[in-house]
């Protein structure tokens with residue numbers, strides 16, 4: 001599943017090719033992808049709209065148009081491709097946008113879990129789903145006091161709470177493990193038991209880990225050709241997730257299930273108390 005750094009990488013790549021382009025035509029082959037509009041309205045509204053700017057909020061990708069904001073979540077397997085419209089459509093390409101430069105932006109999703117929302121310009125942050133998304137990791141309002149307050153009374157493992165997009169946005173399963181490892185916090189420690197110091201470490205680790213991942217995406221993406229897929233899977237150089245031994249102390253990494261998700265940690269570096 002693409003996480004914040006991957007979505008940021010997709011955004012940075014797509015904006016190079018899409019800013020200033022006008023959408024000439026749209027086709028929807030799997031209408032369920034369009035969450036808050038009928039297929040016909042979606043197509044009608046998007047025709048002749050220019051892509052002015054791109055943005056990211058949590059794991060959501062946002063296309064700012066002349067009169068609308070298109071909000072897209074890739075979920076498990078969603079990817080954008082820029083192709084020649086003459087190229088035959090594959091069965092996983094569900095939405096296509098023909099551009100004024102003769103290229104076609106195609107949304108491909110083998111699992112079909114991705115969703116697109118189209119809003120009149122300016123309201124997307126006040127509407128579902130984005131009105132429920134918490135602070136960005138680099139938001140100044142994200143402080144240890146804020147986290148401590150949010151975690152108060154939460155008798156749930158911190159690993160699970162980190163995945164809750166309504167507190168801090170953009171952290172998925174893989175980076176949650178990495179963040180807890182760098183913060184020396186055991187994934188099963190209850191959120192309510194975290195000290196202010198823990199919260200401070202969490203924020204610093206989140207910014208560092210996600211920042212580095214974006215940087216890596218940024219360097220890898222330079223070799224990308226426009227016709228190739230833009231999917232931003234740059235989850236290399238992981239410290240603990242899916243690893244055999246701790247990179248700090250050489251202890252074998254343990255794998256447990258927390259809230260239904262695979263969780264990796266070092267029992268020596270990440271103590272419960």
Ligand SMILES: [Zn+2]
Nearest residue numbers: 246249266269
């Ligand atoms: Zn260790």
